[in-house]
Amino acid sequence: MLNYLWAGMILIGIVYASFAGRIPDITNAAIDSSKEAVSLCITMMGVLSMWMGLMKIAEKGGIIAQASLKLKPLIRFLFPNLPSGHSSEEYIVTNFIANFLGLGWAATPAGLKAMEELGKLEDDRRKARLPGPVRSLGIASNEMCTFLIINISSLQLIPVNVIAYRSQYGSVNPAAIVGAGILATTVSTGAAVLFCKIMDRKQR
Template identity: 40%
Template sequence: MINFIWAGLLIVGFVVGIITGNVEEVTNAAIESANTAVELALGLVGVMALWLGIMKIAEKSGLVEKLARGLKPITLKLFPDVPAEHPAMGAMVMNIAANILGLGNAATPLGLKAMQELQTLNPKKDTATNAMVTFLAINTSSVTLVPATSIAILASAGAKTPTEIIGPTIIATTVSTAVALIATRYLGKLPKYQINYDEDIEYEEAK
């Protein structure tokens, strides 16, 4: 879908350029933007290497695991349908902890592992469970305390205090996560989104 959106924007830009007689300006802007993108990407390398190195040290030192243990009481309440000692719970806790520290590379495989483990608890394999929906909502809301990528972009763009984004990020991620959890809890109670497993089992047996 995003490819169609970008293609549409490019086509509209060229069409408007032709109509207004500014094709040359559109071409120049495209070339300048490409140069800016390369410069920005090169500037990100050093800062991203620094932050990812720091986060990797946090991961290797056990900070992520300690944070995960601290989050466990919260996750038990967020996912009451998942047994405390089930592998899915451990993977979800580690995923959330990694996201909080900005370890996106480490969080992705943990998130996939969590979904695989949650599927083993799913009585209806073609429909997401409440735990799956809640976990996906938390990930989509982007629980982050250290926005390493944003800090790197600001630093490469010449910002004097790129780390000032941490405060607004904490506020934004708190609000987005709260909204996501409220939405999943509210929608999950609506009859339209509830699953009657007994009916599904009877239907499968009838087939």
């Protein structure tokens, strides 16, 4: 669907520019945007590499494992039906920490693994409830829905990506967004948790 939207907007822009006599402007804008895209990718690659390296050091140094223990009460609160010590816990914690540091790209692999493990857990539950061979229906469990919503709301302490964008485009104070980002993501995460708890209670 997005492909059709983007293609439609591009086509409308080209048609309008043809009638308005601004085709040279579009050509120049396309060339300039291509240069900016390459420059932005290089900037983001450096920032992301640094923070992903720090995350890998934290993982190898046992900091992620320690964080999993510290965050266990939070995991129990958010996912009360998740078995203790389940394989998805470490991926969930890694995803939360990466999002907390504003590393949306770094959080994605851990998020995908967490969803995969939660999907396997739901399949095992269905097999235990139903006799005979059970085919996976691809239905999301409460844990999967909760994780997805909280992951989207994404409480952030340091919005690294936004700071990098602002720096790339010449902001005088790229980190000025931090306070507003913390406030906005705190509200969104609080609303996400409240929504999940209300829906979980209604379902029960």
